[in-house]
Amino acid sequence: MPSSASEPYDLTVIGAGAAGLAGAGAAARLGLSVALLDASGQPGGQYFRHPAPALGARRPQALHHDWSAFTHLRRGLASGGIDHRTFHHVWTVTRDSDGLWSAHALTGADGDGDRPARVRARAILLATGAYERQLPFPGWTLPGVVGAGGAQAMLKSGLVLPGKRIVVAGSGPLLLAVASSLAGAGADVPVVVEASGYLGYARHPRALATNPHKLLEAAVHGSALLRHRVSLRTRSAVTEAHGTDRVEAVTVSRIDRHWRPVPGTDRRIACDALAVGHGLIPQTELVTGLGCATRRTPDGTQALSLDDFQETSVAGLWAAGETGGTGGWQLARTEGELAGIAVAARLRGEPTLTGSARVRKLRRRRDRMRAFADAMAAAHSPGPGWSDWLTDDTDVCRCEEVTAGRIHEAVTCFGAHDARTVKLLTRAGMGWCQGRMCATAVACLAASGTAEGTVPPSAERRPLAVPVPLGVLGALEEPPSTAESAD
Amino acid sequence: MIGAACAYYAARSGLSVTVIDRGPVAGGTTGAGEGNLLVSDKEPGPELDLALLSTRLWRELSERLPAGIEFEAKGGLVVASGDPGMNALRDFAAAQTKAGVQADEVPAPLLRDLEPHLSPALTGGFHYPQDAQVQPALAAAHLLRASGARIRTGEEVTAVLTGAGGEVRGVRTPAGDLHAPYVVNAAGTWGGELARLAGAFLPVMPRRGFVLVTEPLPRVVRHKVYAADYVADVASGSAALQTSAVVEGTPAGPVLIGASRERVGFDRTLSVEVLRRLADGATALFPMLAKVRAIRTYTGFRPYLPDHLPAIGADPGVPGLLHACGHEGAGIGLAPATGLLVARLLTGDEPPLDVRPFLPGRFAPAA
Ligand SMILES: Cc1cc2nc3c(=O)[nH]c(=O)nc-3n(C[C@H](O)[C@H](O)[C@H](O)COP(=O)(O)OP(=O)(O)OC[C@H]3O[C@@H](n4cnc5c(N)ncnc54)[C@H](O)[C@@H]3O)c2cc1C
Ligand SMILES: Cc1cc2nc3c(=O)[nH]c(=O)nc-3n(C[C@H](O)[C@H](O)[C@H](O)COP(=O)(O)OP(=O)(O)OC[C@H]3O[C@@H](n4cnc5c(N)ncnc54)[C@H](O)[C@@H]3O)c2cc1C
Numbered sequence: 001m002p003s004s005a006s007e008p009y010d011l012t013v014i015g016a017g018a019a020g021l022a023g024a025g026a027a028a029r030l031g032l033s034v035a036l037l038d039a040s041g042q043p044g045g046q047y048f049r050h051p052a053p054a055l056g057a058r059r060p061q062a063l064h065h066d067w068s069a070f071t072h073l074r075r076g077l078a079s080g081g082i083d084h085r086t087f088h089h090v091w092t093v094t095r096d097s098d099g100l101w102s103a104h105a106l107t108g109a110d111g112d113g114d115r116p117a118r119v120r121a122r123a124i125l126l127a128t129g130a131y132e133r134q135l136p137f138p139g140w141t142l143p144g145v146v147g148a149g150g151a152q153a154m155l156k157s158g159l160v161l162p163g164k165r166i167v168v169a170g171s172g173p174l175l176l177a178v179a180s181s182l183a184g185a186g187a188d189v190p191v192v193v194e195a196s197g198y199l200g201y202a203r204h205p206r207a208l209a210t211n212p213h214k215l216l217e218a219a220v221h222g223s224a225l226l227r228h229r230v231s232l233r234t235r236s237a238v239t240e241a242h243g244t245d246r247v248e249a250v251t252v253s254r255i256d257r258h259w260r261p262v263p264g265t266d267r268r269i270a271c272d273a274l275a276v277g278h279g280l281i282p283q284t285e286l287v288t289g290l291g292c293a294t295r296r297t298p299d300g301t302q303a304l305s306l307d308d309f310q311e312t313s314v315a316g317l318w319a320a321g322e323t324g325g326t327g328g329w330q331l332a333r334t335e336g337e338l339a340g341i342a343v344a345a346r347l348r349g350e351p352t353l354t355g356s357a358r359v360r361k362l363r364r365r366r367d368r369m370r371a372f373a374d375a376m377a378a379a380h381s382p383g384p385g386w387s388d389w390l391t392d393d394t395d396v397c398r399c400e401e402v403t404a405g406r407i408h409e410a411v412t413c414f415g416a417h418d419a420r421t422v423k424l425l426t427r428a429g430m431g432w433c434q435g436r437m438c439a440t441a442v443a444c445l446a447a448s449g450t451a452e453g454t455v456p457p458s459a460e461r462r463p464l465a466v467p468v469p470l471g472v473l474g475a476l477e478e479p480p481s482t483a484e485s486a487d
Numbered sequence: 488m489i490g491a492a493c494a495y496y497a498a499r500s501g502l503s504v505t506v507i508d509r510g511p512v513a514g515g516t517t518g519a520g521e522g523n524l525l526v527s528d529k530e531p532g533p534e535l536d537l538a539l540l541s542t543r544l545w546r547e548l549s550e551r552l553p554a555g556i557e558f559e560a561k562g563g564l565v566v567a568s569g570d571p572g573m574n575a576l577r578d579f580a581a582a583q584t585k586a587g588v589q590a591d592e593v594p595a596p597l598l599r600d601l602e603p604h605l606s607p608a609l610t611g612g613f614h615y616p617q618d619a620q621v622q623p624a625l626a627a628a629h630l631l632r633a634s635g636a637r638i639r640t641g642e643e644v645t646a647v648l649t650g651a652g653g654e655v656r657g658v659r660t661p662a663g664d665l666h667a668p669y670v671v672n673a674a675g676t677w678g679g680e681l682a683r684l685a686g687a688f689l690p691v692m693p694r695r696g697f698v699l700v701t702e703p704l705p706r707v708v709r710h711k712v713y714a715a716d717y718v719a720d721v722a723s724g725s726a727a728l729q730t731s732a733v734v735e736g737t738p739a740g741p742v743l744i745g746a747s748r749e750r751v752g753f754d755r756t757l758s759v760e761v762l763r764r765l766a767d768g769a770t771a772l773f774p775m776l777a778k779v780r781a782i783r784t785y786t787g788f789r790p791y792l793p794d795h796l797p798a799i800g801a802d803p804g805v806p807g808l809l810h811a812c813g814h815e816g817a818g819i820g821l822a823p824a825t826g827l828l829v830a831r832l833l834t835g836d837e838p839p840l841d842v843r844p845f846l847p848g849r850f851a852p853a854a
Contacts, residue, residue, distance in 0.1 A: 094759050104759065289757055400739070414512060414628045415640050421511040424518045424624035427739060432702065434783060463757045463784045467702060470744075471777030473766035476759060 009035045009083070011343050012103050012121035014090050014286065017045015018073065018329040019321025019336035020127035024084075025076030026340025027125075032347060034081055035119050037088040037105060039466075043074055045321075046129055046149070047329040049156040066329070073333065088117060089466045093124060093286050101316065104476075106468060116472050123316050123343045126287050126304075127336060130280035130322035133301065135170075135386050136404070136441050138394045139241030139250075140276070148178045148277035161187050163273025167250050169193035169238040171380045172279035172299075176225065176232075182275065183228035190269060192225070193252050195259060195278075196380050197234045237261070238276060239389035247274055253389070260385030279380055280326045281440070285462040287317055297325045298378035300440075308363065309342035309354055310335055318343055327373035331366065338362045387445060396445070397438040399431020407445045419443040434462050488517040488819050489811050490673035491627045492826030495634040497671075500830045504636035505665060507658065509643035512631060513624035515675050516818065519787025521698060521745050522623040523711055523733065524820040527563040527615035530579065531586040533844035534796055534817070537824045539587055540839055542617050544823035549621075552633055556626040557738050563618030564593070564601055564710040566609045566772065573610045576715045580613045589616050604707050604775050618711055620735065623819045630822075644674075647685035647808070655685065655807030669833055671809045676790040678798070678812030687802045690850055691813050693753055693788035696746040697761045699769070699781045703740025711735040712772055732768030734776075742776070744769045746816070748789075755786050789815045796845055797821065799828050803848035809833070810847045 009032075013024045016038035024036040036043075044050060048070040077084050088105040096102055101124045107113035132147045139145070146154075146162045148170055154160055165188045168179040175192055183189045225232065233252065239261050240251040254265035282303040288294065293313035294302040303325035310318050320339040321332030338359065345353035353359070390396075392405030410416040410425040419435075419442045422428055428442050429435030435442070490506055498504045508514065524545050529535040549558035567573040580590040591614045598605050598612055631638060639662070646659035647670060657666035672689075674681040679691040713733040729748045736742050747761045762784060770777045792798060792813035802808040811829050814821050824839070831838045 092757055092759065094757065102759075289755075291756075414632065415638060416511060417641070418511060420518070421514065421624075424513055425628055430700075430739075430741075430783070432782060464781060467780035467782045469778055469780050470699070470701070470766040470770050473699075473762050473781060474770045474777070475767075476763040478760075478763070 008100050008120035008122060009033045010121060010347050011035070011123045011125060011340075012037060012101065012119050013125045013127055014038075014093075014103060015045065015127035015129055015321070016040075016043040016084065017127060017129050017321060017332060018047055019129075019323075019332035019339075020045065020125070021073040021076060022333040022336030023125045023127060023318075023320055023340040023343075024082050024336075025073065026337040027344050028076065028079070028081030030341065030344035030348070030353065032081065032344050034083065035103075035121060036077070036082050036084045037090055037103060037119060038084075038086060039089045039111075041086045041109065043077060043084065044070060046153065047332075048073075049153055051157055051159060069333070085117070085119070087113065088119075090286060091464050091466045091468050093290065095290065096120070106466065106472065111466060116476070118477065122347055123318065124287075125336075125339050125343060126284070126312075126317065126319040126323050127321050127332070128283045128286060128323055130282050130326055131436055133278040133281045133440055134276070134437055135278050135382060136394055136396050136438070137237075137239055137241065137389050138391050139243070139247065141395055141398055142241050142243050142247045143245065144243065144247035144273045145241055146273065146275055148275040149174055149280070150277075151273075151275040152178045152181050155181055155185055159185075161185055161273075162275060163271065164188060165190060165271045166273040166275055167191055167193065167238065167252075167269060167271045168275045169250070169252075170277040170279075171195040171382065172277065173376055173380075174277065174279070178275055178277075179230055180225055180228070183225070183230055189228065189230045190271065191252070192230055192232045193236050193238055194232065194234045195237045195255060195382070195386075237386070237389070238274060239266070241274055242268075247272065250274055255383075256385065257383065258385035259383030260388050278382060278440075279377070280322060281436075282323045282325060284319075284323050286465050287312060287314070287319065288461060289463055290314055290317065292317060292319075295325075298374050299326075299381040301326075310339035311342065325370070325373060326377065327369055331369040331373060334362055334366045334369065338366060382440075382444075384444065384448070387441075387448060396441050397426075397428035397431065397435075399433055399437070400427040400429075402426045402428040404445065407442065411446055411448065417446055419446050422446045432467075488513070488623055488627045488630075488822045489675065489814060489825055490671070491631040491634065492822035493671050493673055493811055493829045494636040494826075495630050496823075496826040496830035497833055498634045498636050500834045500836075502830070502833060504634065505639060505667070506631060506634075506636050507639045507642050507644055507660060507665070509641065511640050512638075513627045515677075516787045516789060517627050517675075518624045519785055520623060520696065520789070520816070520819065521733075521735070521743055522557075522621040522626065522819050523735070524619040524621065525563060525615075525711070525817070526583070526588050526617045527565055527590070527613070529583075529817075531582050533841070534821075535583070535586055535588070536840050537797075537821050537845075538817070539617075540827070541821050541824040542619065544827065545619060545621070545820075548630070548823060552626075552629045556629050557622035558619065558626075559621075559738065560616075560619045562710050563615040564598075564612055564712045565615065565715055566598065566605070566612035566712065567715045568609050570610060572715050576613055590614070591616070602709060602712060604773050605712070606772055606774055609772075614710075620711065621819065622737075626819070644681065644684065647681075647805075649685070649805070653686075653805060655805060669807050669809060671811055671829055673811045675812050675814075675818070676788045678790060678810065682802070682810065685802070685805050685808050687805050687808060687847075688850065689798055689810060689813070689847055690793060691798075692750065692791045694791040694815060695749050695751050695754065695786060695788055696816065697758065697765065697784055697786050698743055698745040699762060699765050700783045700785070701742045701744070701776070701779050702782050704736070704742055704779065705740075706736055707775065708734055708736040708742055708773065714768065714772065732765050732772060734769050734772055741782070742779070748816070750791070753788055757784070790818065791815045792850070794849070797825065798847040798850075799825055799845035800832060800842050800847060803846075
């Protein structure tokens with residue numbers, strides 16, 4: 001049974017990462033009643049991920065140089081006005097006939113709780129973050145090959161390393177952070193393999209100069225890497241992972257401007273784990289189904305289009321953090337606070353709230369960090385040549401075991417030139433992860449025969465954000481009157 | 488699907504065929520529905536005749552086309568809960584049998600021999616061995632390829648060219664004009680718009696349907712199983728929401744639960760109420776599904792005509808224009824027979840069945 005449809009909240013915040021915590025805190029300080037829903041059992045999201053208390057970690061902050069920022073954000077939860085509901089897996093958001101929003105959630109650690117919830121509110125702030133972008137290569141399904149951010153998340157939450165000798169590869173600023181965390185935790189990281197160069201940043205000197213904190217962070221990672229003797233190899237990619245039961249080595253190749261492997265440059269590097277990722281994809285499906293417009297980010301993902309005060313193209317739906325494009329936890333926190341204030345201004349009918357000095361400052365900071373994030377993103381956009389390192393039998397969709405060869409056949413023999421048609425004809429992306437793992441690759445492969453060469457996957461359309469047991473669906477509350485509307 | 492079938496049979500009759508679609512192959516309703524090839528849900532009449540012919544043709548096609556179309560002659564099982572439902576089903580099946588349908592009564596104790604996981608609460612049912620299934624997108628893609636027709640995807644028809652006498656001369660797309668003495672309107676739910684481009688009238692409307700897809704399972708559902716009230720829903724003309732769960736397994740593992748019917752225009756917004764009813768219906772038939780998770784849901788818009796019959800044949804006012812659209816929730820099943828009819832009409836040969844009930848001229852243009 002759903003929880004009783006009692007008084008609605010003013011605001012439901014979905015996601016208790018940096019953005020959601022800041023948004024919930026700001027809105028509550030301005031007097032709104034706030035429900036803060038998160039799938040996990042602890043606040044913090046990706047960046048401030050920390051071990052569950054049961055693990056008895058003595059100093060969770062050891063892995064964070066920004067722990068004090070988190071304690072500050074978390075303090076907001078204790079100061080009243082926020083109903084923090086952990087283990088709430090939101091599977092859809094709907095607009096009810098009375099104009100209120102309903103967030104439908106499964107409960108329980110794995111969504112297996114027997115009391116699904118329906119949380120109603122006058123406004124929604126989407127702060128669901130992002131997930132890692134992956135590009136397939138031969139051998140990527142071997143045990144020991146893990147997501148780069150995932151490896152770091154494992155470390156932060158469970159304090160375990162994916163291996164002893166870990167190659168870090170892919171593209172994006174996250175790689176350096178991952179490498180220094182892994183090395184700092186005692187792993188041997190022989191090399192960081194970055195597909196782009198970092199020179200791209202230099203094309204945006206203004207964005208760089210106005211973001212000293214980022215530079216500082218890069219320097220910290222840089223010196224940490226030096227200290228641990230991690231070498232950095234740019235314009236290179238892991239083009240194959242070798243091993244039988246587990247990864248034993250990887251091939252690293254130099255790649256050209258278009259990410260095509262350069263013949264004769266292969267080098268084999270022994271390792272027992274590979275942490276790989278190509279940046280982050282905004283997790284927006286809860287609201288794209290409601291019609292929220294998206295924009296193409298410079299690194300080829302789809303993020304929500306937001307106005308100056310973080311509202312989506314659908315009135316009443318706000319978003320902050322990675323859902324509007326990757327930009328790091330500080331941008332997420334800034335946007336969250338801005339959104340929280342904007343929601344309060346709207347619901348309380350006090351537009352002047354958004355004209356304060358604080359809001360002006362937040363907006364400036366946001367604009368500056370966004371510009372920087374976009375500059376970085378542009379430098380890490382995948383080139384079309386990556387598909388050259390696939391073989392016909394490389395699995396592209398792991399859930400449905402669809403190989404590159406079968407996708408190629410759908411494209412060349414059946415004229416499937418977009419991800420949806422490839423999916424219909426091959427099942428790529430229809431499985432358990434609903435394309436989170438392969439949609440980028442499938443979209444690129446589908447477009448390979450067209451003039452565009454690469455296209456980003458279209459905006460996320462996953463009507464069910466998490467799998468829902470049929471028993472739960474069937475037992476949902478019936479609408480008050482099943483008024484059959486005729487047209 | 489319909490366009491692919493028309494192309495296939497027309498090309499086999501020796502005609503030169505070009506297929507134009509503004510989207511990709513199976514980008515319309517064909518890629519957003521299910522692939523049930525049913526006779527069981529049709530009452531005696533012209534649609535059932537078309538379905539019976541199609542059933543035979545699908546079997547032929549399944550031998551000619553690659554296994555990739557996932558044709559399965561798995562049979563349907565219609566079940567009733569309660570005696571009134573069972574009696575109604577019995578009358579319905581008796582009438583169908585006279586029209587050539589194979590329908591075998593299955594008493595309650597034997598239901599679970601056919602479907603081991605069915606709810607014990609059911610009164611009985613009928614087994615329809617002629618019911619079958621294909622994967623519609625793959626079926627359309629393979630049929631289109633096998634037709635040998637020229638295929639121009641990503642090109643929208645923006646005008647129908649006509650000659651001095653009002654007769655069709657071809658179509659216009661952004662890529663240029665294509666001349667042909669015959670144009671077949673197989674634009675499905677958008678068939679009314681295409682007709683309008685030609686100065687013709689066809690009242691095709693969208694009837695929305697949702698399908699729920701579960702996580703992959705070992706074969707737990709063997710037939711297409713549905714409750715008897717589905718038949719009433721299919722035949723209903725009401726705009727209001729109707730849901731009766733049709734449950735079927737697929738070769739790939741997921742169980743599909745379809746399908747709702749409601750007339751709400753082209754609105755794609757997820758309806759939690761529809762999902763609730765579909766899940767409720769499916770778990771009532773198969774209680775073990777309650778623990779199974781739905782991993783996705785999708786929506787399509789059936790091409791609906793007011794009398795639930797497709798429009799197949801020559802337009803009454805525009806010489807050279809033929810319609811083949813409006814198959815509502817049965818376009819996959821009815822595709823081969825439709826294609827064969829259209830091909831015969833184009834070549835002037837004897838059609839395999841009486842086309843009069845399907846002629847588009849039956850819809851008088853609204854004043
Ligand atoms: C694996 C990974 C590792 C990262 N590591 C770093 C790093 O080291 N340094 C760095 O600067 N940035 C890192 N990032 C980027 C990081 O996401 C952002 O910088 C920052 O955490 C963004 O905050 P956010 O609030 O937007 O999202 P997040 O912190 O990602 O928070 C989103 C929250 O939403 C919840 N959520 C998502 N979907 C649902 C749902 N359907 N129902 C309920 N709750 C839901 C999640 O449980 C999560 O708690 C990483 C990202 C990822 C994906
Ligand atoms: C949820 C659901 C479940 C269903 N289940 C079944 C089932 O189990 N069995 C069954 O038999 N049927 C089922 N159906 C119905 C079936 O899907 C349709 O009847 C069938 O797909 C119609 O095929 P079509 O070729 O007429 O239409 P479509 O597949 O929609 O094809 C029409 C094509 O015309 C193109 N087009 C339109 N306008 C233009 C233009 N101006 N220029 C160029 N191209 C144009 C479109 O792009 C489209 O590709 C179901 C439908 C739904 C929604």
